[in-house]
Amino acid sequence: MSPVLQLGPLALASDRLVAVVALWLFIMIGARPSIAKDSNAAFVAAVGGFFAARLAYVASHLDAFRQDPLAVLAVWEGGFVPLAGIGAAAILLVWRAPRHVSPKLLALLAVLGTTWFAADRLLVTSAASPFSIADTELVTLDGRPFEPKTVGRRPTVVNLWADWCPPCRREMPIFAEAASANPDVTFLFVNQGDGPDLAAQLPRETGLDLKSIILDRGARSSASYGGALPTTIFIDSTGTVRTVHQGAISRAGLTDKLKKIKEIQ
Structure with missing residues (x-):
């Protein structure tokens, strides 16, 4: 059974916790001068990727969200398309600095993005x-x-x-x-x-x-x-x-x- 973080009445399961940690690591590590010349690039990419992943999920479940539009904001309940978020983050990095994209920052995105994708696929499903x-x-x-x-x-x-x-x-x-x-x-x-x-x-x-x-x-x-x-x-x-x-x-x-x-x- 995957672990869960219980904060009062709020339960944050491991798959969502991994996503939060991956985003935080990407922003903190990506802001270092040794990783990227533009210290804000990682933050912009992380935020844009997060919203893209959520919006892609909402778009694929419009009938459900039409009945409860405020549920779009309940991100702690899960509901993301990791590949959409990773792709959007990569596009934002290239767009922000088309001639000076840091290979280290892209590599960091690939590693943490893969971790998020794997968690979304594996941790939400218990062993049969x-x-x-x-x-x-x-x-x-x-x-x-x-x-x-x-x-x-x-x-x-x-x-x-x-x-x-x-x-x-x-x-x-x-x-x-x-x-x-x-x-x-x-x-x-x-x-x-x-x-x-x-x-x-x-x-x-x-x-x-x-x-x-x-x-x-x-x-x-x-x-x-x-x-x-x-x-x-x-x-x-x-x-x-x-x-x-x-x-x-x-x-x-x-x-x-x-x-x-x-x-x-």
Whole structure:
């Protein structure tokens, strides 16, 4: 399981953390006189590349972002096209100093850009493994025991959440819409530590089927997948975990990951 940086209610998963570190290193190292004569070139390229990567993702998911335009600003939820960002940064470097492009700066861009690209491809996807969460004290809202082994008989989304978690509350309406639009996918919402009345309140307000709410009274399940809330686990019809998304998920990101698990039979 990839690590996650938890800052209060904000969870920054490792793939996004790598992107932040890569940008910071590019700006700091690229500003050195031994790397580039123009100390601002790296900053301009980094900022331009960041926006290009985000805009390329938004452009490829316009339907999702039309429903929630402010989600464009929620960059901590992920959603970038690294190759677009790397390409834009290289173009900005050449444009800013067409006759004096530093080979060292371009090499730095190549190294850190490759790291970002690899992280985006590898860290967001867990190693394929059977779904597993703590099975002690898991019960339905009406008090019946829940058996995790029943998960994965068809494409399944498992969301770990709690009522006190602001990002969990913000993403719940998106899950309600997705559950309604994808009847061929099982959605389960494993509440971490709330009582049955509190755990039922938010899902009821957003229109979720309360049968999809599972109570983890000991709040132990999240530890199986990095400890962050919210965490969403995407499982294909073979019962194999394909992707684990730590932190809040966007409508576009949810659409992407649903498509991937539905393609695997």
